[in-house]
Amino acid sequence: MKTTKLFRNSKTILGKCIRMVGAITLSLSALSAQANQLSAIQERGELVVAVPQDFPPFGSVGKDLQPVGYDVDMAAFLAESMDLKLKLVPVTSANRIPYLQTGKVDLVISSMGKNAEREKVVDFSRAYAPFFLGVFGESQATVKSPADLAGKVVGVTRGSVEDLELTKVAPSSVTIQRFEDNNTTISAYLSGQVEFIATGNLVAAKIAERQSNRDLVSKFMIKNSPCYIGMRKSEPELLSKVNTLVAQGIQSGKLDELSIKWFKATLPEELK
Amino acid sequence: MAYNFQFSGLLPYLQNLVDGLVTTVVITLITTVLGCLLGTLCAAARAGQSSFKSKVVGVYVELIRNTPFIVQLFFIFFGLPALGLRLSAWEAGTLAMVINLGAYSTEIIRAGIEATPKGQIEAAKVLGLTRFQTFVRVVLPPAIQKIYPALTSQCIIVMLGSAVLSQISVQELTFAANFIQSRNFLSFEVYFVVAGVYLLLSIGMRQLFNGIHYLVFPNLRAQR
Helix, strand or coil: CCHHHHHHHHHHHHHHHHHHHHHHHHHHHHHCCCCCCHHHHHHEEEEEEEEEEEEECCCECCCCEEEEEHHHHHHHHHHHHHCCCEEEEEECCCCCCHHHCCCCEEEEEEEEEECCHHHHHHHEEEECCEEEEEECCCCCCCCCHHHHHCCCEEEEECHHHHHHHHHHHHCCCCCEECCCHHHHHHHHHCCCCCCCCEHHHHHHHHHHHHCCCCCCCEEEEEECCCCCEEECCCCCHHHHHHHHHHHHHHHHHHHHEEEHHHHCCCCHHHHH | CCCCCCHHHHHHHHHHHHHHHHHHHHHHHHHHHHHHHHHHHHHHHHHCCCHHHHHHHHHHHHHHCCCCHHHHHHHHHHHHHHHCCCCHHHHHHHHHHHHHHHHHHHHHHHHHHHCCCCCHHHHHHHHHCCCCHHHHHHHHHHHHHHHHHHHHHHHHHHHHHHHHHHCCCCCCHHHHHHHHHHHCCCHHHHHHCCCHEEEEHHHHHHHHHHHHHHCCCCHHHHHH
């Protein structure tokens, strides 16, 4: 009698187990049936995008506490082109990939650069935003490559990545003036103490915002690390859709418009 | 707390340190000569009869002695280009140091001049010396003698202050140190070495000043 009860008990547990396994298998098969994330998104009617909230001009909190920035406008452009509602999820650079992996977001548009580690877990679209270190100078200056800098004076912030890269590529006749920090480097340029500066395009955008008698445009890149849109691996339909839209945006001049709005400069040729 | 010193990491950058040292020495020499000259002229003007010149020098001295050196430096390097005068980092740095030393040495030398007894000046007048002769031959030598140690110290302070020129990218000794530690991150080692070099520079400079003193004022040799 006792044995039977025990047996019956274990049978129930066993049954539960079997049912659970069945359920998991079922949901798994349901998932695989809907492996195409693009159609899942379209069915839902809403595009969920991870955007930065602490990294202007890519993404920051605007005056009405809504996220604003290049990445936010980019997300809006994609959603609009796909005829979807847009849901923004603010992320940090540390949690943006986990958000993507756990399915909390469809796309990561969060000033994300490409590297080998990330490529293992994320598929990247084509580049959608410029992020580079370059040599900048007045628009009338005719400099297109490191060799053209010969005999010129270039300011740079000492010990920065741009300092190391510039030192590598600049001819020996270039006078590299190294300053303590970014602001001193900027002052040296604005006061005319140096003809060119090597810096990032975001810093250059900030300078261009200031009212100054010297304009600042990009002359050439010394290190290019553009931003890519990230999505879950093995979603070829979604990837090709996003790539097509980015290409359309570049062709139609929409991205140029966004670039001028947020970075105060047109997209660099390398991106097009 | 054990720190593993890696001085060998500095060897590839020896040339930077030597270049920096040379720049510091050259700038200091120019500054010392021109600054003391400027100080002597201004001290003469301040102690002289023209109240206008005296006031102009007074404004200069007060302005420089009551503002930080780095602000004066930034003013010359970043500010003057707006007025159409663009100096290179090296020129701007040297100019700022000359102006700075000029102001301090003015006050030091003036103190020496004022310590000269009136009777000596009157005696020079009686002997028929012109005002210029009186100043150069009667007033100045004892004045310099009296304030020589203070002047020496001020010149050394200005030499040490040249470290600030690294802020406007003058490639002197401190710039070399900052540059090296931004490349190999051996900051403790490099500042350790550079501090030693500055110490040697200061001691050497004091010895040099003592030597000049020995040559210029033979009458004081017996006392030493």
